[in-house]
Amino acid sequence: MKPALNTASGSLRVEALAKHFGGLKVFDGISFTVPPGEVLGVIGPNGAGKTTLINVMCGMLAPTSGRVVLGDHDITGKSFHAISQLGVVRSFQQTNTFRSASVEENLFRAERFSAARRGPDLGLPALLEEFGLARHLHEPSDKLPYGLQKMLGLVMVLAVRPRFLLLDEPVAGLERRERTQLDRFVEHAREKLGCGVLIVEHDMELVRRLCPQIVVLEAGRLLASGAPDEVLSRRDVIDAYLGATEEE
């Protein structure tokens, strides 16, 4: 696999995707497209099925019906690691690192596991410096403060050179002043790799800043999609959020 992968013009699409657990329909008939290099926000109240959507897209869960398509490739039902190797890589809502391994070792592993996809320089040292990780390189990752562990998780995802990033509440638990680091992260990923990015987030300010397009999930169906200003002023969207908006 050559760097051409990263600049290939395929989009990441989900088509009529559904996931049921027995009688429980988590979501149904979800369709949208993440074009390469674009940022799509996915919002919705808790329990709307956002994390499950990422779990299905990345191959951790098999969908009940529908398809996930990468470029011309149907990747539905492929295994988690295989989808990651194809370049669709997720981050996790909670901090998630190789705990006792140092920051440096964590990054070394991410690079090693994706050694098949070498390409342009990722400029990781600059990013590590900017996020305040550079001076903790030799510390065990689980000894870092929460915010740094979360940023490390994101940098690791970037280190495997994804074509599409699936970010599951990337700023949840971060302090407000730390949250702008995600803007830098997304900008960096798009600049270096031309990544398409899907962001599941509750922070509406951030969504407005980063996502020119959003989709709203409510009770397992696609309630609305479009530009944030327009979508977020819709009556049904506001109703869906009333009493459900969570402030951290």
Next chain:
Amino acid sequence: MQLNRRRELSLDLWAVLLLFPLIAVPFLTNNSLVYSLTHQVVIGLVATLGVYIMLRMDLLAFTVPAFMAIGGYAAAIVTKSGSSNLLLLMAAAFVVPALFAIPLGALVLRLKGTYFIFITYIFNEILQLLIFETPTLTGGSDGIAGLPPAAMFGIELSSPRMLLLVTITVGIVAALATLAVTHRFRPEFSSIEENETLAQSLGVAVWKYRSIGFIASAGVSGLAGFALVNQLSTAHPSSFASFSAINYIAYVFVGGRRTMLGPVVGTVLLVSMSNAFSSQAQYSSALFGLLLIAVVTIAPGGLVGTGQRLVAALGSRFRGKALASEPNKTHANGEHV
């Protein structure tokens, strides 16, 4: 961690290097007690390395006695058919169990935790039954007795001294194989051990590395089986009883599961102890149990892990002082003692 990795490698290398001086034992003494103890330690260590490899991926495998049996019987059958070349026997003892591990791995490696432990334990029982039910191949309950010893350059290695030398050679080869596999795949194994989901999310095909480890563990266990069969000149089902797996597991946990030095320390200590207490054999398993409980609760890293922690704590206290007198360097080494 670069540093840490180097430290782990050096402890692993020490474990292998410690085996080389054993070559001198058969030339220094004729004492049959020393011979017997050395056989037990080396064979026990090789079996223990079979457990160690799987623990590198956080899988507690009870398969070691079964693969020892397959390796031991494979060598015995080759010997019976007329070829007793040491290298050929070692190759058979490694490769045959490794081949068995491929289909078995496909079945059991999808299991985790207690299910994996249970199924691998059952596998031993099934294999024991198979040995009893196939007397034409395995000699059934009589085993295969009166085997000629392994030979090298046409010379039978039959004296007690040469038998011991064969066991030690097998030990060194098995340790080198373990070192090679666990170092070649250390980042993958460690990642699977610590956080399988994250490893997969970064593109690690977990099943592939589990299979590699399982195959290597089977081969190494097979070598232990061969050494035992060669020492006793008999392949007998009682040599490979299921419960012996518990001993090998105890050796790893007591010694420490994070580096190869752990199995070495654990095996030497526990084999010597059970020999010292052999006149009260009925108590030795109770003693084993108590020791295991003590180590798991007081020193979860085993003896080697605890030693490493002490050294690290002392080291960073020392560095902490050195840094305090050098206020320019604001490195955070002293922080997490």
